[in-house]
Amino acid sequence: MSAVLALAAAALTGAAVAEERRYAIVVGNNRGDPTDLPLYYAERDASRMADVLTSLGAVRQEDLVLLKGADRKRVLEVVDEMGRRAAGDDELSLVIVYYSGHADSRSLHLDGTQLGFDELTEALADLPAELRVLVVDACRSGGLTRVKGASPVEPFQIQAQDKLETHGTAIITSSSSGEDAQESDRLRGGVFTHHFVAGLLGAADASGDAKVTLTEAYRYGYAQTLRTTSAQAIVQHPTYSFELRGKDDIVLTEVGESRRSALLILEDAGDYLLFDARRGGELLTEVTVPAGARISVPAGQYLLRRRTERQVQQLVLRLSEGREVGIRASQLATVPYGQTVRKGYSDERRSAVGLLVGTGVGGPPLPALGVGLMATAGARFDFEPLSLVVRGRYVNHVAENHELYMWHDVAGLDLTAMKLVDLGRVAPGIGVRIGTDGVWQSFDTIGEAPPRAALQLRGGSVLRTEFAPAARWVLGAEFSVDVLLYPGQSAEGDPRVTTSVVPVGSLDLTRWF
Amino acid sequence: MRALLLPAAAAFAVLGLSACGDPLVDGDYRGEPLYTLSGTVIADLAPEDYGWPEGELRISIDWAEWEGEEEHGAYDVEQLETITSFPAQFDIHIYHPPPEEAFFESPWIPGTQIAIGTPLLYIDEFANGSWAFEDEEVVGGSFDTVLVYAAQDSDVIEFDTQLGHFQTLNDGFWPDQFQLKQGYQLMFAYSELCDGELDSVSDFFPAYDAPVYLYVGDFWSGYFDWECDGDD
Numbered sequence: 115m116s117a118v119l120a121l122a123a124a125a126l127t128g129a130a131v132a133e134e135r136r137y138a139i140v141v142g143n144n145r146g147d148p149t150d151l152p153l154y155y156a157e158r159d160a161s162r163m164a165d166v167l168t169s170l171g172a173v174r175q176e177d178l179v180l181l182k183g184a185d186r187k188r189v190l191e192v193v194d195e196m197g198r199r200a201a202g203d204d205e206l207s208l209v210i211v212y213y214s215g216h217a218d219s220r221s222l223h224l225d226g227t228q229l230g231f232d233e234l235t236e237a238l239a240d241l242p243a244e245l246r247v248l249v250v251d252a253c254r255s256g257g258l259t260r261v262k263g264a265s266p267v268e269p270f271q272i273q274a275q276d277k278l279e280t281h282g283t284a285i286i287t288s289s290s291s292g293e294d295a296q297e298s299d300r301l302r303g304g305v306f307t308h309h310f311v312a313g314l315l316g317a318a319d320a321s322g323d324a325k326v327t328l329t330e331a332y333r334y335g336y337a338q339t340l341r342t343t344s345a346q347a348i349v350q351h352p353t354y355s356f357e358l359r360g361k362d363d364i365v366l367t368e369v370g371e372s373r374r375s376a377l378l379i380l381e382d383a384g385d386y387l388l389f390d391a392r393r394g395g396e397l398l399t400e401v402t403v404p405a406g407a408r409i410s411v412p413a414g415q416y417l418l419r420r421r422t423e424r425q426v427q428q429l430v431l432r433l434s435e436g437r438e439v440g441i442r443a444s445q446l447a448t449v450p451y452g453q454t455v456r457k458g459y460s461d462e463r464r465s466a467v468g469l470l471v472g473t474g475v476g477g478p479p480l481p482a483l484g485v486g487l488m489a490t491a492g493a494r495f496d497f498e499p500l501s502l503v504v505r506g507r508y509v510n511h512v513a514e515n516h517e518l519y520m521w522h523d524v525a526g527l528d529l530t531a532m533k534l535v536d537l538g539r540v541a542p543g544i545g546v547r548i549g550t551d552g553v554w555q556s557f558d559t560i561g562e563a564p565p566r567a568a569l570q571l572r573g574g575s576v577l578r579t580e581f582a583p584a585a586r587w588v589l590g591a592e593f594s595v596d597v598l599l600y601p602g603q604s605a606e607g608d609p610r611v612t613t614s615v616v617p618v619g620s621l622d623l624t625r626w627f
Numbered sequence: 628m629r630a631l632l633l634p635a636a637a638a639f640a641v642l643g644l645s646a647c648g649d650p651l652v653d654g655d656y657r658g659e660p661l662y663t664l665s666g667t668v669i670a671d672l673a674p675e676d677y678g679w680p681e682g683e684l685r686i687s688i689d690w691a692e693w694e695g696e697e698e699h700g701a702y703d704v705e706q707l708e709t710i711t712s713f714p715a716q717f718d719i720h721i722y723h724p725p726p727e728e729a730f731f732e733s734p735w736i737p738g739t740q741i742a743i744g745t746p747l748l749y750i751d752e753f754a755n756g757s758w759a760f761e762d763e764e765v766v767g768g769s770f771d772t773v774l775v776y777a778a779q780d781s782d783v784i785e786f787d788t789q790l791g792h793f794q795t796l797n798d799g800f801w802p803d804q805f806q807l808k809q810g811y812q813l814m815f816a817y818s819e820l821c822d823g824e825l826d827s828v829s830d831f832f833p834a835y836d837a838p839v840y841l842y843v844g845d846f847w848s849g850y851f852d853w854e855c856d857g858d859d
Binding site: 478480481482483484513514515516517518520522553555557559560561562563564566567568569570600601602603609612 | 647652657658659
């Protein structure tokens with residue numbers, strides 16, 4: 115595939131965006147057939163595509179029709195209307211048609227109606243345009259949650275060269291035959307559309323000429339979609355069919371072209387995520403770019419996050435209209451290591467492992483015992499949903515009365531499950547703990563007091579606050595209330611299982627590896 | 628997180644059943660009793676009718692301190708109990724041996740270090756749980772019973788069973804020999820001790836598990852000849 119694209123790109127020199135009159139029909143349908151599960155982001159995908167086409171793709175606002183929830187009839191009406199308008203132009207014209215929604219192997223599902231591929235491609239073929247680009251983010255079957263499409267019939271294949279007889283046609287689909295196209299809650303959109311749009315914003319500009327061609331956009335969308343879905347049950351392979359006889363590779367967007375936008379120049383290569391700080395941290399785009407990549411984004415305040423295999427960095431920045439802002443990786447602050455896992459910042463690292471040591475004090479586990487000094491050591495495992503700590507613990511209590519001096523030594527293991535809330539470098543949280551201890555009591559007396567040994571069970575709740583002074587170090591302060599079950603004795607001296615409630619305070623230091 | 632709660636609770640319950648081993652003791656644990664002295668306090672009047680100074684009526688075991696041939700009035704107080712009415716049953720647990728100063732080698736049990744303690748009643752005027760020999764009033768005690776602690780097992784002691792004291796106090800049962808065992812034992816004492824010397828071995832014999840009676844009133848001991856004048 116890459117060889118074909120390379121040949122196409124080499125033979126063509128790249129036509130400027132401004133040389134053509136561009137029209138776009140952008141269709142998004144969350145609702146398909148009555149049997150289709152509703153989609154969440156198809157119409158949102160359409161809006162994003164419309165935004166990038168009008169801001170960077172040289173499509174005038176009046177030349178773009180955005181349809182959300184339209185039926186078959188309405189779509190065909192718009193195609194027809196667009197054809198009439200293009201016929202009156204003297205300029206070369208380019209028509210871009212984008213669809214996000216349900217489909218099966220034969221048709222698009224449009225709000226309870228169906229538009230056959232044959233019918234669509236024929237309608238497009240009738241358009242008096244020099245170039246046609248059809249981008250379809252849909253699939254033919256759905257077996258998983260909110261997967262686009264619902265009918266397990268024949269593979270969805272669009273054979274552009276058989277259907278269109280015009281000068282140039284390019285068709286891109288979001289998945290191969292037999293594959294589902296997926297939506298992502300994290301990306302808040304269709305996986306393919308998200309990456310394709312990110313590519314159009316500049317991430318796909320492999321040549322560095324500030325122009326994103328159809329080939330570049332497809333290549334980028336293909337690679338990123340494959341990467342995103344490769345860790346999931348369904349791997350998605352976008353496909354293409356380009357028939358651009360005698361035509362240059364189509365420049366879809368020019369980065370930095372829009373005065374409404376700002377240009378973000380990423381001086382270092384890497385995976386970047388850009389969140390809109392004003393919209394509750396909504397992910398605007400996720401891109402994988404080489405050094406010096408230029409990404410066009412609307413003016414605004416953003417959180418830029420860069421992910422590498424070893425760390426996650428981020429920076430809050432404000433981008434003004436028409437401004438260029440260069441960002442180096444060194445300008446970004448490193449996110450505390452555990453936080454990158456707990457907040458799901460890193461695709462590569464789903465867990466973090468650390469070692470911890472600590473000290474603390476424990477309340478008397480039995481009446482008339484003194485406060486105990488505690489030492490802890492253990493391992494910590496953080497995951498996105500929760501944090502686990504496996505810990506060894508030693509506590510020493512003493513007591514003294516007229517008859518003897520007493521040592522109450524406790525050594526045991528416990529497991530803590532915590533949910534931490536990351537607030538910058540501080541992370542408060544709550545958790546539960548369960549453990550078991552060996553307890554040894556020994557006595558210094560001139561009388562008779564044989565040593566005692568017992569096994570006790572310990573469980574309770576944990577309140578914890580962490581502070582990360584450095585990326586791989588965490589200071590923790592913890593207060594817990596432990597409930598102890600141990601063999602005791604009644605006032606009459608009869609053995610019985612006894613319960614105590616013990617407050618414990620501790621400090622610890624964790625090193626992530 | 629919630630999915631973990633149920634298994635954790637179940638594990639806790641199961642492991643709770645496995646809480647096992649020796650019964651753990653709290654910080655008030657004094658050790659295992661080496662001896663339990665049980666008995667009754669007997670009085671003619673109610674406590675308030677005696678006109679005692681203010682303070683609790685307590686039981687003490689006082690251990691005579693011996694240095695050479697001198698008898699000194701330094702005493703160590705054992706487990707105490709507060710008496711509020713009469714007659715009063717008591718069980719006094721003793722958790723450690725007598726103070727070292729109380730040990731001596733009795734001429735009638737040669738080769739064995741022993742200590743002899745007398746149960747008594749006193750008013751804890753200082754409210755400190757400790758009898759101040761010179762300053763706190765003794766209001767009663769045992770006339771004929773002492774607590775003996777032997778540092779080691781003694782030789783077997785032969786003695787004359789025909790004496791009147793023996794027949795009277797031991798309710799007709801009279802062994803003709805006995806042996807002190809290492810640790811505490813209760814004994815009847817009818818010898819008069821003066822300057823560390825016993826008048827007669829035969830007036831000092833085992834009480835076995837006989838109850839101890841502590842009498843409220845003018846206190847005298849059948850054991851001590853306080854003034855070395857031949858009277859108790």
